[in-house]
Amino acid sequence: MAGLNKCCYSRIFIRKMFKVRRFHNALFGLLVGLFCLTIYNKQSNSWDAKDTSELLSEEIDSQESYMSGRKFQELNERTQHLNNEEEVDIVYTWVNGSDPDFIRNFEQLMKNEKKSKSDIVALNRYNDWGTLKYSLRSVEKFLPWIRQIFIVTNGQIPYWLTLNNPRISVVMHEEIFENRSHLPAFTSPAIECHIHKIHGLSKRFIYMNDDIIITKKLQFSDFYSEKEGHKLRFIQERLEHCNALCPANNVNNGICEVNCTTASCEFDGDDCKRFKELPAYPGTDKDFLYDSWSGSLRHTHFILNKAFGPRDRYIPEHAAILIDKDLFADLIKSFREEWEITSSTKIRHHLTIQPEFAYYNYLIILGQSRAKGVKTTRIWTKKNAEKIDFFMDDRGRIERLMQYKLCRRELLLKQPKFLVFSDHFNRVLYDAEKREIQDSLRTFLQNMFPKASEFELK
Structure with missing residues (x-):
């Protein structure tokens, strides 16, 4: 009996020891975690102590960029597939807002429209940060099935662009505006009213701005498929x-x-x-x-309410979109007067049409009524992690460099389809500031796409 009691006491003692050991292990793990977190925070907060050039070379200029990761390349190799179903072109709209002639003409227009000095901040919309070159590099790398690239400009031509490549063409506003009295055009909605009129343009084309970078291999089925129809990318936000x-x-x-x-x-x-x-x-x-911009979204919504009845409508994502030029032309015919007003408006105005918002919601109406064989599928870009926004704003130099670092991490983790740079400056920028931003952005993008495209001068 005494031996049995000893055995029971031994088992109880062993169980208590295991519990104590588990507690000690958990406590040890917690202490190690807190120690690592403290070290990480100290490293993260040490940015201020580093030289700016060191930050750039460490976080942006490193030889092992996110593009060179083995897993990333393996993923792209699995998705390499050329589109052989139909010919598809790309249309860019581009302007060099840093050009002195452009600035002088714009400021004169603002003066004629009796805009205040504070409205000159609107010039920030036209800043050329040099992203078009890298957007084209991303298209060459990740959209190899594109047939032709059209760049719509007001007569400006990027100094680095080759005009000898048969796959790229520069289109002047005069070539697509039927009413020349609407020129010069300083708003993207006015120009977008006419992009479907480009001579030789494919029936379906991808429309992009120069601030959009493709970040992974895409197929035509990422924009359209027979089963799902037009894939419409929306911000998960409706007009309320x-x-x-x-x-x-x-x-x-x-x-x-x-x-x-x-x-x-x-x-x-x-x-x-x-x-x-x-x-x-x-x-x-x-x-x-x-x-x-917000006002024109609501104005377009009200116009669609009148024509098709009130319904919830969502805001298109700022990304590459596929446009069927025949359906786009039909939409314009349905609202001829409103599109003429938009085309003739030289400065952004709330009583104009937002073409992308109108087109996306027009496709949804056609799809719901099963008209013209249109099908649509809605994609919420944030929910599907398809896009990363990089906001160019008033943050300081060191904070902006940290922003590049965080963006690079986000690209590795999410592996999105699009990276978009957008201006959110609330003041006029000095020339020195612009140069600094351009240089740091160029370094970041050069690290992503180090190889020159066939569209650049050698």
Whole structure:
């Protein structure tokens, strides 16, 4: 009996020891984790102590860029497939906003339009950061099935671009604008009204801006397939209100509503036209007077409400999009007057059409009514990690270098389809600042695409 008790006590003692050891192991692991986290934070916070050139060479100029990773290359080898189904072209719109003649003409136009000095910040939209060269390199590397590339400009030609390559053409605004009185054009919506008129353009083409970089192998089926139809990429955000009390779907719905009789809701569209005097709006509209881009989205939404009835509509993602030029032309014919206003508007304005928003939502309407054999599939780019946004803004030099580092990590982790650079500067930039930003961005992109494309002068 005594031997049995000893055995039981031994087992109890062993179990307690195991529990103590497990606790000690867990505690040890926690301490090690906290130690590593402290070291990481110290390293992360040591950016301020490093020389800027060292940061660039360490984080951007390293020989082992994210493009050279073995796993990344293996992934691309699996997806290498040329599109042999149909010929597809690419259309870019590009302007060099740093050109002195362009700046002088733009500032004169702003003066004629009686815009204030603060509106000169609008020039930031036209900054040329040198991304077109690397966008073309990304197209050559990741979209080898593209037939022809068209660059639509106001007459400017990038100094590094070769005109001897038969696969690339520069198209002047004069070649596609039917009404020459609408020129010169300083807004992208005005130019986008006419890109489908490029001579020799394929029936379906990809439209891109120069700030879009392709970051992995894409097939034509990433834009269109017989089973899924047009693949439409959206921001996961719909147009909700045009003021605090009026949902955007209530404008042009056939009912005159007091809550929609404000400038931001275009005074309820045509719903209240039969009344001589508009009822007073029982609130304030000041917080809902949108910038020209947001306002033009709502204006386009109201136009589509009137033609096709109110419904929820989402905002297209800023990425490469596939356009069927016949369907695009049909859309323009349906709203001829509105497109003429957009084409003739020389400065961004809220009472103009947003072509991409109109086209995407027009395709959805056709798809839902099964008209013209159109099918659509919606893709939420953020949910599917298809795109990375790189915001060019007022952050300082060191913070921007850290931004490159984080972007590189994000590219490795997400392996998206698109990397997009967009301006968010809230002030006029000095020339020295522009040069610094251009140099750091060039270094970052050169690391991604070190090999010159066939479209560059040798």
